[in-house]
Amino acid sequence: MPERAVAGGKENSVETPVESTRERLLNVAEQRFGEGGYEGTSLRAITVAAAANIAAVNYHFGSKEALLRAAVARAMAPVNTERRRRLDQLEANGQPNPEQLIRAFVEPGLDLVLRHGERGAVVARFIGRIAFDPSQRIRELYAAESDPIEARYLSALQAALPHATPEAVAFGYVNMLGLLALHQSQALSRAPGLEDAENSGKLAENLVAFLVAAFDRGLRA
Template identity: 30%
Template sequence: MLKRSFEHPPWPCGKTRPVNRTGSTKERILGAAETLFAQRGFDGASLRQLTSAAGVNLAAVNYHFGSKEKLVEQVFRRRLDALNAQRLAALAKVANQPDTQLEDVLDAFIRPALELSHEDGGSLFMRVLARAFAEHDDGLRKFLSENYGHVMRQFTAEFARLLPRLSKEELYWRIDLVTGALTHAMSGFGMIQRKSDVSERAHREQTVQHLVRFAAAGLNAS
């Protein structure tokens, strides 16, 4: 049975942001954890370092999260819950419709992810996501698969409907490569950088359009 991961780690780009000392205690802890996990990894970032960075005591971490493991999970939930809700909402508008094009489904998959990568702290979170796979944490991988694997399965089902001539294995390969192209675009580390006279919004839209066209050609290649 073919087993392939559809979530690839976006690679680091740029410098990490300083820890935000404003906001609620819970948000300060999450922000500090995101920064430290990106810099040091999950095992390398200690609770002592985290409480110091967030300006809180250990009791506050235990009160809001209960354990370091649950804190790690909440760092992912804070970003991925919203991302995948947006993806599924966009997919629901086009799935199983007779006039749906491959580009429509790709837009639903790609656009929310690129928008996340341009949010405040979005590129930093990409580094955290990279750590989740680079460090081979089976518990964390299981958490991500159990909570977000259904999203990729729904997209894969729609891709399969639109590309019935492809075998399951061939479809998986192509989706895997599309996901890799997306994570590269999310990293912002490619040759195409935003020009000074182009707004962030316009540059992101250009990236979406180019990536959708590129991915559609790859998925639909003979």
């Protein structure tokens, strides 16, 4: 009766390992949550698209919110890892300038699309939407996932912008976060047939230039 592939089925292509129910749920969750938001997406819509039973969500995750939490954690892990790596590298080479710090923050969030095509765009949109979900509880789910690295960025930015007050640095950081989330959430509605990689590269460059100018000359007390 179940029509989906079974582990070890020889008819599958060589390169695509069969996804587990858990993986399919996470994949569909980030696609649908990113499309309609948390409240606007039902578990039934997710499980139908994932060819899974509704009870599978509670079996694998425990609740709808726990599914979202797992999806956020999985989606943000590589971004956070890359941001940490870049921060480590920058700080090892002395005092980084604002542009280097902005790149270290923005590019990992947009390279998702650049390096993983439409799949990466789905992840980017998901992250961008969750970061500014209407519900505060959902936003805190995102914040909890990027909390530890936020403090590092703030102090590094402060050191790179000695003329700016802490309030101004925090203001710039919030704006950087917001603009990144904005363009992430629009990752799929931009040029939906052209070269994703090329467009994302240009977008990242434009966004960095925009932010660098604003940080260098637009922060006041």
